[in-house]
Amino acid sequence: MASANDNRVIIFDTTLRDGEQSPGASMTLDEKLRVAHALAELKVDVIEAGFAIASNGDFRSVNEIAKQIKGPTICSLSRAAKGDIERAAEALEPAENKRIHTFISTSPLHMKYKLQMEPERVLEKVIESVTLARKFTDDVEWSAEDGSRTEHDFLCRCVEAAIDAGATTINIPDTVGYTTPTEYADLMTMLFNRVPNIDKAILSVHCHNDLGMAVSNSLAAVHAGARQIECTINGLGERAGNAALEEIIMALKTRNDAFPYETGIDSTKIMNASRLVSAVSGFVVQPNKAIVGANAFAHESGIHQDGFLKNAETYEIMKPESIGLNKSSLVMGKHSGRHAFKEKLKELGFTELGDNAIEDAFARFKELADKKKEVYDDDIVALVDDGMRDNEHIKFVGLTVTCGSRGPQTAELELTVDGESRTAKTTGDGPIDATFNAIKEIYPHDWRLKLYQVHAVTEGTDAQGTVTVKLDGEDRTVVGNASDTDTVVASCVAYVTAVNKLIEKSKRTAPDAMAS
Numbered sequence: 001m002a003s004a005n006d007n008r009v010i011i012f013d014t015t016l017r018d019g020e021q022s023p024g025a026s027m028t029l030d031e032k033l034r035v036a037h038a039l040a041e042l043k044v045d046v047i048e049a050g051f052a053i054a055s056n057g058d059f060r061s062v063n064e065i066a067k068q069i070k071g072p073t074i075c076s077l078s079r080a081a082k083g084d085i086e087r088a089a090e091a092l093e094p095a096e097n098k099r100i101h102t103f104i105s106t107s108p109l110h111m112k113y114k115l116q117m118e119p120e121r122v123l124e125k126v127i128e129s130v131t132l133a134r135k136f137t138d139d140v141e142w143s144a145e146d147g148s149r150t151e152h153d154f155l156c157r158c159v160e161a162a163i164d165a166g167a168t169t170i171n172i173p174d175t176v177g178y179t180t181p182t183e184y185a186d187l188m189t190m191l192f193n194r195v196p197n198i199d200k201a202i203l204s205v206h207c208h209n210d211l212g213m214a215v216s217n218s219l220a221a222v223h224a225g226a227r228q229i230e231c232t233i234n235g236l237g238e239r240a241g242n243a244a245l246e247e248i249i250m251a252l253k254t255r256n257d258a259f260p261y262e263t264g265i266d267s268t269k270i271m272n273a274s275r276l277v278s279a280v281s282g283f284v285v286q287p288n289k290a291i292v293g294a295n296a297f298a299h300e301s302g303i304h305q306d307g308f309l310k311n312a313e314t315y316e317i318m319k320p321e322s323i324g325l326n327k328s329s330l331v332m333g334k335h336s337g338r339h340a341f342k343e344k345l346k347e348l349g350f351t352e353l354g355d356n357a358i359e360d361a362f363a364r365f366k367e368l369a370d371k372k373k374e375v376y377d378d379d380i381v382a383l384v385d386d387g388m389r390d391n392e393h394i395k396f397v398g399l400t401v402t403c404g405s406r407g408p409q410t411a412e413l414e415l416t417v418d419g420e421s422r423t424a425k426t427t428g429d430g431p432i433d434a435t436f437n438a439i440k441e442i443y444p445h446d447w448r449l450k451l452y453q454v455h456a457v458t459e460g461t462d463a464q465g466t467v468t469v470k471l472d473g474e475d476r477t478v479v480g481n482a483s484d485t486d487t488v489v490a491s492c493v494a495y496v497t498a499v500n501k502l503i504e505k506s507k508r509t510a511p512d513a514m515a516s
């Protein structure tokens with residue numbers, strides 16, 4: 001067992017218990033098992049698999065995890081109640097290593113209003129619950145719910161009694177996310193100084209994020225001697241959540257000079273666990289979330305991109321590989337500069353462009369970036385292809401569509417093909433299909449539509465729609481983009497643009513093979 005003198009910090013993951021308490025984050029048995037496997041791969045020390053008494057479903061999840069997951073200790077939560085503890089013990093029975101986690105509130109507010117118990121009765125409950133739990137396992141954790149708002153004298157008495165009754169881990173939760181780093185560290189120091197048998201247990205912390213200080217509070221407590229941190233993937237948990245496991249681990253790893261502690265975690269499995277928890281809980285990770293947010297390793301500003309390309313450490317304090325990401329990303333947008341643009345062109349296979357072509361494409365890229373939030377790779381391919389286009393064979397003249405639920409959807413289209421006006425009136429499965437059929441009637445071809453995508457560029461009902469059309473030619477795929485407040489017109493022009501590119505390509509490679 002680690003002691004306060006060791007540098008090893010135990011990572012107790014409670015994604016499947018406190019994390020699941022987030023309104024709307026309930027997980028099925030199968031989902032919990034997948035998360036438990038991911039946590040085992042991450043090499044957490046303890047998995048709090050649920051609250052066995054809560055429901056038959058929770059019992060089954062704890063029980064299945066206890067059967068299937070090897071490596072971490074499996075834990076179930078229980079109130080200071082006989083039925084809870086016995087149910088937890090039953091669910092945990094098949095586990096290789098099992099822990100019963102029993103808790104009761106110790107703060108004046110919780111004891112008076114919630115439990116409606118006198119402090120002396122609470123103290124008796126502490127002793128009874130830990131004693132009973134020890135009948136089922138040597139590994140018993142006791143928590144003082146609302147510990148950070150508990151009177152110190154009473155907290156010391158409860159902690160001492162819990163250890164005497166056999167608790168091997170003592171957890172002091174900041175249940176409502178109220179404490180501060182200094183105050184919480186002082187609380188740990190106070191316990192080390194005043195509880196005579198404190199060296200017989202590991203001191204643990206469980207911090208909520210109501211004031212955004214869960215990770216800082218946890219780390220401050222470790223500085224003061226706590227050696228177990230309770231945390232969750234993506235910071236999932238009651239209200240504003242718990243301390244985020246990924247933030248704790250990467251803080252310990254990246255700033256090991258400031259936090260000279262070790263864990264058993266394989267940080268390269270963080271991204272995998274984060275994506276899985278997000279998918280099964282339905283809680284999307286905010287893009288700017290530390291460590292696992294989509295932007296945590298992405299750069300859009302030209303000055304940052306330039307620095308990053310010269311030396312990644314200029315703007316990255318961690319390597320993406322250290323959390324299991326392949327690489328950082330350069331996001332192209334209106335803040336990007338020429339260095340990043342050239343790098344992107346290289347990545348997209350445009351290796352032979354001259355300086356003028358690059359400058360020209362960069363100017364058009366900036367124009368587009370002013371209209372769109374993000375410029376995708378396909379947009380850049382289209383920009384460069386546009387610049388290489390020397391002749392527009394087909395030009396858009398006008399379009400009328402009828403659509404709605406009542407009649408056939410039709411398109412009446414006029415295009416010019418090499419200067420000559422041509423019209424078609426066609427039907428289709430919706431106005432877009434009818435329009436594309438009209439283009440095919442005016443300019444027959446076998447090229448296949450590979451992608452059709454509409455992006456709203458601006459907000460509101462008069463939003464500009466940008467349409468991307470990808471057409472597969474015989475030996476080349478081209479992209480056509482167009483914007484218009486009328487999405488059907490934008491679709492038509494985007495398709496015509498792609499057709500023009502394929503005509504131009506086929507003309508360059510085999511002038512006689514052109515469709516007419």
Ligand SMILES: CC(=O)SCCNC(=O)CCNC(=O)[C@H](O)C(C)(C)COP(=O)(O)OP(=O)(O)OC[C@H]1O[C@@H](n2cnc3c(N)ncnc32)[C@H](O)[C@@H]1OP(=O)(O)O
Pocket residue numbers: 018021051053054055078079080081103104105114115116145175238
């Ligand atoms: C800080 C935390 O995260 S604590 C964990 C919170 N998680 C959960 O509550 C999720 C699972 N909970 C549940 O499924 C249910 O609340 C159950 C099954 C535990 C209990 O359900 P019910 O019997 O219907 O009681 P209910 O939830 O309405 O009320 C809780 C009761 O437990 C008592 N209680 C609360 N904590 C404790 C405790 N640690 N030890 C003993 N009793 C407790 C309350 O005082 C209340 O008792 P009362 O019925 O005599 O007034």
Ligand SMILES: CC(C)C(=O)C(=O)O
Pocket residue numbers: 018103143144145146171173174175176206208
């Ligand atoms: C039961 C305890 C550990 C808890 O979840 C809390 O106090 O937040």
